[in-house]
Amino acid sequence: MSFVKKYVFLLIGFSFLLSKFPDAINYNGMVVSSNQYASDIGIQVLRDGGNAIDAAVAVSFALAVVHPGAGNIGGGGFMVIRTHQGEVTTIDFREKAPSLAHQNMFLDDSLNVIPDKSWSTALASGVPGTVSGMWLAHDKYGTQPWSSLINPSVRLANHGFKLDPLNCSYLNSDKYSSFLSNDIEAKKIFTKNSKYRIGENFVQLDLANTLKRISYYGAKEFYEGETAKNIVKCMNRTGGIITINDLKNYNAVERKPIIFDYKGYRVYTMPPPSSGGIALAGILNQLENIDLSSVPYHSSDYIHYVVEAEKRVYSDRAFFLGDSDFYDIPIDVLISDAYSKKRWATVDSSIATPSSEISYGDINFHYNESEETTHYSVVDKWGNAVSVTTTINGWFGNGIVVDDSGFLLNNEMDDFSSKPGHPNKYGLVGNKANSIEPNKRMLSSMTPTIVENPEGELFLILGSPGGSTIITTVAQIFLNIVEKQMNIKDAVEKGRFHHQWLPDAISFEYENFSNETLNDLESRGHSYYFRGSIGEANCILVDYIYENNDTTAIYYGASDSRRDASAKGY
Numbered sequence: 186m187s188f189v190k191k192y193v194f195l196l197i198g199f200s201f202l203l204s205k206f207p208d209a210i211n212y213n214g215m216v217v218s219s220n221q222y223a224s225d226i227g228i229q230v231l232r233d234g235g236n237a238i239d240a241a242v243a244v245s246f247a248l249a250v251v252h253p254g255a256g257n258i259g260g261g262g263f264m265v266i267r268t269h270q271g272e273v274t275t276i277d278f279r280e281k282a283p284s285l286a287h288q289n290m291f292l293d294d295s296l297n298v299i300p301d302k303s304w305s306t307a308l309a310s311g312v313p314g315t316v317s318g319m320w321l322a323h324d325k326y327g328t329q330p331w332s333s334l335i336n337p338s339v340r341l342a343n344h345g346f347k348l349d350p351l352n353c354s355y356l357n358s359d360k361y362s363s364f365l366s367n368d369i370e371a372k373k374i375f376t377k378n379s380k381y382r383i384g385e386n387f388v389q390l391d392l393a394n395t396l397k398r399i400s401y402y403g404a405k406e407f408y409e410g411e412t413a414k415n416i417v418k419c420m421n422r423t424g425g426i427i428t429i430n431d432l433k434n435y436n437a438v439e440r441k442p443i444i445f446d447y448k449g450y451r452v453y454t455m456p457p458p459s460s461g462g463i464a465l466a467g468i469l470n471q472l473e474n475i476d477l478s479s480v481p482y483h484s485s486d487y488i489h490y491v492v493e494a495e496k497r498v499y500s501d502r503a504f505f506l507g508d509s510d511f512y513d514i515p516i517d518v519l520i521s522d523a524y525s526k527k528r529w530a531t532v533d534s535s536i537a538t539p540s541s542e543i544s545y546g547d548i549n550f551h552y553n554e555s556e557e558t559t560h561y562s563v564v565d566k567w568g569n570a571v572s573v574t575t576t577i578n579g580w581f582g583n584g585i586v587v588d589d590s591g592f593l594l595n596n597e598m599d600d601f602s603s604k605p606g607h608p609n610k611y612g613l614v615g616n617k618a619n620s621i622e623p624n625k626r627m628l629s630s631m632t633p634t635i636v637e638n639p640e641g642e643l644f645l646i647l648g649s650p651g652g653s654t655i656i657t658t659v660a661q662i663f664l665n666i667v668e669k670q671m672n673i674k675d676a677v678e679k680g681r682f683h684h685q686w687l688p689d690a691i692s693f694e695y696e697n698f699s700n701e702t703l704n705d706l707e708s709r710g711h712s713y714y715f716r717g718s719i720g721e722a723n724c725i726l727v728d729y730i731y732e733n734n735d736t737t738a739i740y741y742g743a744s745d746s747r748r749d750a751s752a753k754g755y
Contacts, residue, residue, distance in 0.1 A: 278318020280311030307425030461632025
């Protein structure tokens, strides 16, 4: 390490004495994910000369092994890529509705929603997209051999890994133990007569064999080979409707990002079928109408302003958003400053607007008709950056493991609107834009995001799991950094709050907000309740040291202490 870089790190150390120290600081590369094994594998790829996209692919397959509650090859997600040249793109590998799906498939004869049919049955599974998404990202932007990125995960599954406290807590819980016992294949892998112990070696031989086939034959194996046949076998066994043609016809797609500016910072995030990018733009664009930096942090004024913006955005989300391949969504209008000014003009600075008085905005447009997720961020020595959020929706998906294949299926069909106005498991309501149709992608809240500073340099890689709270988590971390000048660790660790229009109440994390603040919010007409942790934001902030003609990028990694996450750099 040069004298300059040693000096830089010394200065960094002093700068964090009065705040929480980042989990990792380095300048060659950084991986922040939900699991130490996955982060270690990603960093090794970077050490071996791979770029951030290579590392992201490796981390994804590793999480399928070591983080089975949310990591997956049986689900889907979204990826935002920024190359070191400043080019930005997104990969959409969201699941699709099977070709036999139909609008009323989760309703009874009286057109009432059947409880849990879209959650804990084989019908809840959309066609998985993760393997296709990783293949597309690697094919277009990767540099290392495909097999070299998957083989470390094959070994982990074959030889086992040591269970961490998070995995043990879920596997030992009565709720999930009972849930996973409902399927004979899941029961064989994830349940036993005694309790799992922290540090116990966990082996998944069927999954190892599946990953080995994918490593050797590529994504085609998953969608047309032995694994595809096993998925159809599972559907026949459990009453699902995914066919071999559904699998053959699935394709991840590259899409243009949602792009907007906030006080000189340029934000790149996901377009539909993710609602995250449009909603994030809506929240931040509204808040740009006030000087939030001068409002005391987490005061009643601060929370009031943020919540009022959130309410209006989630109302718009419910009406306008769905799969843009099926519906014309007025994206340019929804993310425009003019529209946000119009929405913000209805905010009273002192009194809460009841959700019953908030509807979707009038934009003169006519329609033709996880929380259990995981997020990881990667940056390499060249400055390539990747933000990925992936999911099987509920923790352990629908609880069904594919025969002889060792992986869980998703329950993403619940993210459709089973019936207009009827809430899903996360309390989100939708309209015709998000109704069930064959081959359609269901709406998502996932919000992988990359931000440039006012100089146009890479600045921030962020995202989070958390179902409907993902959008507000990303927005609040961004504001913590940009408006309140927090370092990345403080920004991630600060208490969070959430409002999604319906139900009309603010949810607060326990023990993070003063009684005075809560009482004042109540006097303004806000209802609230307390809940457990919100999200798990694994983020990277980039700073720069300029000396003569030399620029040194410093990577700060923050793994969220709300779960057993891991930040690794080199």
